[in-house]
Amino acid sequence: MKSAVRSPSSAEGSIEDHPRPAVAVDVAAFTLVDSQLRVLLVRRARSPHRGSWALPGSLLRVGSKVEESLDACARRVVEAKTGLSPSTVYLEQLYTFGEPRRDPRMRVLSVTYLALVPPDLAGRVRASPTVDEIQWRALPLRESKGLAFDHDAILRQALERLRGKLDYSPIGFALVGESFSIRELRLVHELILGTPQDPGNFRRRFQRMIDEGLVVPAQGRRQTASRPAQVYRLARAAAQVLP
Amino acid sequence: MKSAVRSPSSAEGSIEDHPRPAVAVDVAAFTLVDSQLRVLLVRRARSPHRGSWALPGSLLRVGSKVEESLDACARRVVEAKTGLSPSTVYLEQLYTFGEPRRDPRMRVLSVTYLALVPPDLAGRVRASPTVDEIQWRALPLRESKGLAFDHDAILRQALERLRGKLDYSPIGFALVGESFSIRELRLVHELILGTPQDPGNFRRRFQRMIDEGLVVPAQGRRQTASRPAQVYRLARAAAQVLP
């Protein structure tokens, strides 16, 4: 019972000899395509869960030469799957999943990330040669229990985080282009929250952001069936918030 | 550059052969002692950072027989250090730290947890035989750069989470006894937020919780220098929220 006495602190004594789990980084990447919220999925080519859809991921690079941080690994995953320069992609660590039997082969921890890809860049993934092995899937997914491993739970957690942060953080801007109309930003909120947002009230909240200098009018207008809308862009100071 | 082609998905092919990092679980455990917010620290008996104070932790138990989940590992850490039954301790995963050089010996990931220990149980840790190797240290710490590894950053993150969730979650109840006066709960909020809370306004917010049935009056009163206060306890339904 008192076996903890042997190694009371975080990383003691024979740390090199202690058995270690495999560590993967999996990413729930979202974007907007055709006015739909979509998540990036890959089809598994190998067992286990061969043929199932899964969140893209990779084993963390560990070893004498190629140590990468968790953030760097997540960036690498997004870059590899989309061909995007990751500088325009918002990335945020989500949660670490580590149930003993989540992978049938062996003990695997998954450090998960939330990624937001601007819609004007998301199209590139279609040009990939492995086109039918990777796709932006519209949400909500039909078969909600369809993903490999525990990726359903990861996806749920990612959406929850997204919804939770939308109101008090500028996270929504990561899903519109560099310049955007209020209508476009409102669509992002409506898709994430799943409920229509009152145009007037939404605009008033947006107006406060203008007053605070968070957002500034930009050149150009949006072509619509009727009156064109003013477009805006993030102020330089605020753009730093979304690395 | 295109090395990702070899293993495009999360856990592919030679997962058993891929080099693996060590994985530790470190816990930032808070409690109230002498009307002060305190964090549980242990003094490191071995190199690296020998003699420095650190958050308590343990290597994750991995292997054929003793697979434990991340949550179970965090519970085990708290139990080992405090002697408490972990059922009364609030536990929540915080963040996973994985910078390549955070441990000089080798690559070590730290999955961190926030723990809240009810004040009436915290005293037990003093009775431990290793009394001068472990203690509840008052916050804020004097030497804010004094902890081993990157534990300063972990502690900062834990306090941030605590502050952030205080307003919209019942997390504060985890730092009072089973029955408590409004004054006691207010003290918890004041210590976490670092600012005095208006007694009247605080009470009004509390009143809403009573109206919603979240909290109910309990037997007994609190002995003070003047008028004794009513004590309350969480309603049975609400108590489930704090496992």
Next chain:
DNA sequence: AGAATAGTGTCTATCAGACACTATGCA
């Protein structure tokens, strides 16, 4: 009685939500 804390009342500013209304550009 006096001190101290528990607990109440009230005023103001802010904000979300509902919804009616005006303005502008396209077909």
Next chain:
DNA sequence: TGCATAGTGTCTGATAGACACTATTCT
């Protein structure tokens, strides 16, 4: 000219914060 969408105005109810006030119990 009509229509669809952009954008404004207004009302209501909920809430945070500041602060004055009353109530109760201990010494």
